[in-house]
Amino acid sequence: MKHIASLVTRFPILCLVLSLCLAAPFLIQLPRIQTVDNVDYFTVEGDPDVAFYQSIKDTFGEDEFFVIAFSSPELFTSPVLRMIAALTQELETIPEVREVQSLANVDYIHGEEEYFEVRPFLERIPEDAPGMAALREQALGNPLYVGNLVSADGETTALVVFPTAHEAGDGSFRKRLIKQTETVLAKHEELAGRFHLAGWTMTNFSLSQYMKSDVAVFIPVTYLFITLTIWLFFRNVRLTLLALANISVCTGTTMGCFPLLGITLNNVTTIVPPLVMALALADSVHIFAHLDKKLLGQVRSPAKAMEHILHRVITPCFLTSLTTAVGFASLAVSDIPPIKEFGYVASLGMIFEFLFSFMLLPPLMLMCRPDTIYTHQRKDIGMGAFLGRLSTVVQTHARPITIFITILILGALWAASTIRVETNLLEYFKPSSPLRQELSYIEPRLSGVGTVDISVKAGERDALRDPAKLAVIDRLQTFALTLPGVDRTMSFVDFLKDMNMSFHNEDPDFYVIPESRELVSQYLLLYDSDDMDEFITSEYDQARILIRISEHSSAGQAELIHALRAFIDQHEHDGLQIRVTGRAVQDVNTIDALVRGQVESLALAATVITFIMFLALRSFVAGALSLIPNAFPIIINFGIMGLLGIPLNTSTALISVVALGIAVDDTIHFLTEYNRKRAESLPMREALQRAILEKGTAICASSLILVIGFGVLLFSSFVPTMSFGGLSAVIMITAVVGDLIVLPAAMLSFDGKSE
Structure with a gap:
């Protein structure tokens, strides 16, 4: 890694040209980025229920x-x-x-x-x-x-x-x-x-339109907030402009991957731009944090000063980019295409942000006059003073802090056990949204607009003219109407019952299945309408029961589907093959696959990232310690979800994997600095204090930037995106607490020398 730092400072123009040549093929693809006006892509790959549902639609x-x-x-x-x-x-x-x-x-x-x-x-x-x-x-x-x-x-x-x-x-x-x-x-x-x-x-259509409006808001708002943040921390116009140039190239190059990979902007991948912008800026901040005029005075050469800075930060920045990319790449195990695509593009974005942060940004900085970007950095005022007091508090009260954090984690784990796995499509929209208002108007007056289908298949032609087999369909409909959320059912049998009643002078007592196969055939001969075509085949060997539902919760739909399947399994059906299908079955399967995929992704990411941490820190103890501040924000996040009744759904299921890959970044910077101080023979307490003072400002700044990057998602019109952004921002805040308070307190407590 250090060879790259030397190369960049010795041949800055060459590195700048190479960076622009790398970016150009991707940037020219930006006009080809496509959005779609539907969400048909949100299904499970290879799901047999999807294939069967398609066969029903074909029939x-x-x-x-x-x-x-x-x-x-x-x-x-x-x-x-x-x-x-x-x-x-x-x-x-x-x-x-x-x-x-x-x-x-x-x-x-x-x-x-x-x-x-x-x-x-x-x-x-x-x-x-x-x-x-x-x-x-x-x-x-x-x-x-x-x-x-x-x-x-x-x-x-x-x-x-x-x-x-x-x-x-x-x-x-x-x-x-x-x-x-x-x-x-x-x-x-x-x-x-x-x-x-x-x-x-x-x-x-509404889901796709919200995605388009989000893209129009996210990028400019992210630029605005990031500009203000850089100015707030460094009060330097040139550094602000350099940071904006770097994140623009990183984001543009990442977005250029969309058309090359055949990926469209959808409700999941729309999160990529603000996410990459925030993460690209985080590495820039760690470089900017070392622009101290004292260093410039010691080496007397801007190139040497830059080389010294890059030597110091390039390895931890590489590790942070690698672990974040691993976190995103772990989403590739998902069976849901948009989740998988998000993982691909976001992990590529991490590669680009590392390359441009160290191949593009330093040459641009070397083009500036040193006195315009280097500053006097004092540790006794402002953020430095705050970090000094924080370090003193942690060292003085390490054990009480550790006990409190342990109790907090246990409470969060209990709250997390109450989390529901549920996606309510209706609640994806704000109560004030036109779509929710329209549904609230129509469903109470008519019927629900959700559907579950039941396929009833016989083994021979004209089998469904038999009253005994028709009674099976009627029994299924009668049971379905007893289930919560079911508003009405329709099938071929309803038409036959209506014919039978009409045949008997509209007598309601005859609104029943015709008593003989011959009578059914007679009715069908008289009936010359095509209204039944969507419920029975022309060979009368397969029928479809349509169930209209107003239940929009995936948990409620899953219970309904389970009840139907249990009823089917418990009764004889006169040789008929009966299977529950429809859009609701497809949606419930998608939620199950999403949650299952996130568990697999989290396990994969945690395993690989832990392995990387052990190798990078070259210490089993340091690697084990790194797990504490990384597990802490995720556990707290799930605890908050449990306390607030936030379900595990299509958006919140992504958070743990994404957060693990990002939260580990500051831990790497902190422990790398701590190990460096320990290598200088400093005792643990002093090494921790120096690590907090040296890295605390950059950690706080980068975390604030990530909070802003995720916080921008709160401007979304789409509730899942808002939930993802809000909870991810909370995780970034708790990650800082984990790195600067929880980790040092735990290390001092286990060392047994804290007062």
Whole structure:
């Protein structure tokens, strides 16, 4: 490492040119960075449930939908019904729309004794009050309509829009669909009032839009705060500009990897820019902290002074970059593509920030007049005085501090045991967000927009005409309706029961499964509508049960899915193959894979980083001691999560791995300096005091910078990103406490010589 320091100071122009040549191929890629208007990428690679769910969609059609709802006390009047009909027709002309279901085009089964006919529900819009009242009664008396197309009170109606199947690479599909839908709706707002839109299409698009708005905020805000921080600590314009130049090249080069690796900016990788900016600046701070005019006076050469500084910091900075890169790279074991991509790009960013901090920044500093960047650094005022008093307190009260920290850790471990593993997609958005308000409007009036599917497969053609097998489907639906969060179910059986009731002169007592296979076949011969196509195959050998849910918590969805599977396992099904599937199953599996992957990543990162620490510090004791300040912030973080009821979800699960890789950085700088002082034959107490005074300012400055880097994420519109930023910032603060208080106190306590 020291050869690099010598090379940079002897050939600064060459190193500067090489650095720019390294950065150029990546920087020219920046215009090619892509964002996507969806979050379809957030699935588990190789998950058999995902493959099975896709086969169901291939068989019955794409099940994605969104609901357009509006309310009116005059819903069943001629003007409003005509508007619904016009709106349905206009929406169906949108190229991205496969189908629209509404009161205007849904079929109605009208029956008499031993006969029924299928006709459009709005075949004719009545002009007189009695006719309109009869139409309203028909709508509210039809189980296929209530909760799906009309509310139970008859004042809210829904148009259910099914998008066409689209290529996975068409990232702007939903954006085009929603924009055209809003254009159509705008023409009818005068009569309908406000339209409310909710469903996976809207949720998916909203998630992607928040990501784009975050990118627009994160980078400029990070630049602003970092500039203020550098100025606050060093009060030097040139150092501030040099730091900004370094982090700009580091961040730009890292971002240039996105198009080269085929990675897009998404809700996870959008964290990379502020993170790399903060970490790149941390190494700059450790270099700046040694720009002492006393050193310049001793060596009388700017190049020699710079070489001395680089010799002193390059090894610990290399180790910090390496351990942080290992922390990020450990995320590559995840089965979730965006998590894996975040790990790849962030670890590359750590390589770039080390290279540019020592190959680009020093040559730029050597171009400045020494008196403009070197300062008189006094340890008896300001931060130096504070660190001196802190060291005295720690040395005087080492054992009480250690006892208090031990109690605090035990309490945090207890609180951590109460953490729930849960992701609530609804809570990803602030309560004031339009999406949450729309869901809060639609779901109580109609049905939930979440879905679980049950596949029912028979072994032979026409098997699902058998009433005994149809009874199995009916039994599953009846049980599903008893589960919390389930609002309604729909299947082929519901249509047959409606036909049977109509065939018996609309007698409600006959809203049951037809009693014979022959009667089922007769009904199907009379029924000439395609409304059942999404629930039964044309060979009548496979059926789909749709379950609409308003349960948005992954824990609640997991319980629902478990209950369905347990019910299926406990009952005979007349030879039918039954499997729970759907979007909720896919989401629950993603959460399980995420948590499992983070445990594996944390174990891998901890093992590799510990090994690196033992090798770097060349001491088993020092390596073991390094675990104390690194475990402390992570344990405290989980304790805070437990106390505040913050669940382990898609964002907070990332924190421990990222924090471990970053928190170890200052520990390396501190213990490296401590070992250097011990090598000079200083006793432990004095070596600790000198290490705190020598490295404390840089540790505090770099940690503050990281707090700012993570704190910028609090400006996000996306709640998981806010949680990640806030908790990570807390970890950076507790990491400083771990390095400057917990570690010295523990070392003195174990040494047995503290007072």
